[in-house]
Amino acid sequence: xxxxxxxxxxxxxxxxxxxxxxxxxxxxxxxxxxxxxxxxxxxxxxxxxxxxxxxxxxxxxxxxxxxxxxxxxxxxxxxxxxxxxxxxxxxxxxxxxxxxxxxxxxxxxx
Amino acid sequence: xxxxxxxxxxxxxxxxxxxxxxxxxxxxxxxxxxxxxxxxxxxxxxxxxxxxxxxxxxxxxxxxxxxxxxxxxxxxxxxxxxxxxxxxxxxxxxxxxxxxxxxxxxxxxxxxxx
Numbered sequence: 695x696x697x698x699x700x701x702x703x704x705x706x707x708x709x710x711x712x713x714x715x716x717x718x719x720x721x722x723x724x725x726x727x728x729x730x731x732x733x734x735x736x737x738x739x740x741x742x743x744x745x746x747x748x749x750x751x752x753x754x755x756x757x758x759x760x761x762x763x764x765x766x767x768x769x770x771x772x773x774x775x776x777x778x779x780x781x782x783x784x785x786x787x788x789x790x791x792x793x794x795x796x797x798x799x800x801x802x803x804x
Numbered sequence: 805x806x807x808x809x810x811x812x813x814x815x816x817x818x819x820x821x822x823x824x825x826x827x828x829x830x831x832x833x834x835x836x837x838x839x840x841x842x843x844x845x846x847x848x849x850x851x852x853x854x855x856x857x858x859x860x861x862x863x864x865x866x867x868x869x870x871x872x873x874x875x876x877x878x879x880x881x882x883x884x885x886x887x888x889x890x891x892x893x894x895x896x897x898x899x900x901x902x903x904x905x906x907x908x909x910x911x912x913x914x915x916x917x918x
Binding site for chain 2: 698703728730735736737738739740743781783790791792793794795796797
C-alpha cells in the first residue's frame with residue numbers, strides 16, 4: 695500500500711526565514727508526485743508535478759525537488775501570504791488514484 | 805464560472821435529514837472525484853467517475869450515494885448521517901482517469917452533522 699508521510703506537522707516562520715518541508719513516500723513504482731497548497735476553508739490548489747528523481751520545479755518563492763524516497767518543498771524568503779497547508783500526494787505506475795499525506799501547516803509571521 | 809464549483813459551501817444537517825451536495829466542473833474534464841477531508845487526516849478518496857461511469861467505491865457507507873448525470877456534474881446524496889461524517893467534502897476533476905493528469909479541486913462543502 696502506498697504511504698506518504700509529511701513533516702513537520704506545523705512550521706512557524708518569521709518573514710524572510712527560509713525553510714523546507716519534507717514528503718517521504720513509499721510506492722510501488724512512482725508515476726508522479728504532486729504538491730498542493732490549501733488555504734483555510736478552501737480546496738487544494740495545484741502547485742507542481744514531479745516525475746523522476748533529480749527533477750526540480752520552481753514557482754515564485756517555492757521550489758520542489760524529488761529523490762527516490764522523498765520530496766522537499768523549499769520556501770525561500772517567505773511572506774505572510776505563503777501561510778497555508780501544503781499537501782503532498784503520490785500516484786503509482788499501476789494506479790490512477792492519489793495517496794495524500796496529512797499536510798504541513800506553514801505560518802509566516804510579519 | 806471557472807474551474808470546479810461546489811454548492812452549498814456550508815451545510816448543517818440532523819442525522820435524520822436528507823441533503824445533496826453538488827459539484828460542477830467547467831474544465832472539459834472526463835473524470836470526477838469525491839474526497840472526504842477530516843481534521844489532521846489525509847484526504848480520503850470516496851468515489852471516482854470516469855465518463856459518467858462509477859469506477860471506484862472506496863468502501864464508503866451506503867448513507868453516501870453518488871450520482872453523475874453527465875461529465876460536468878457530480879452529486880453526493882446524503883441520508884441518515886452520523887456525527888463522525890462531519891468533515892470537508894471536496895470534489896475534484898481531471899482530464900482523464902487513466903492517464904497521468906493532475907486533479908483540480910473545488911472549494912469544498914463544510915458539513916456538520918448534529
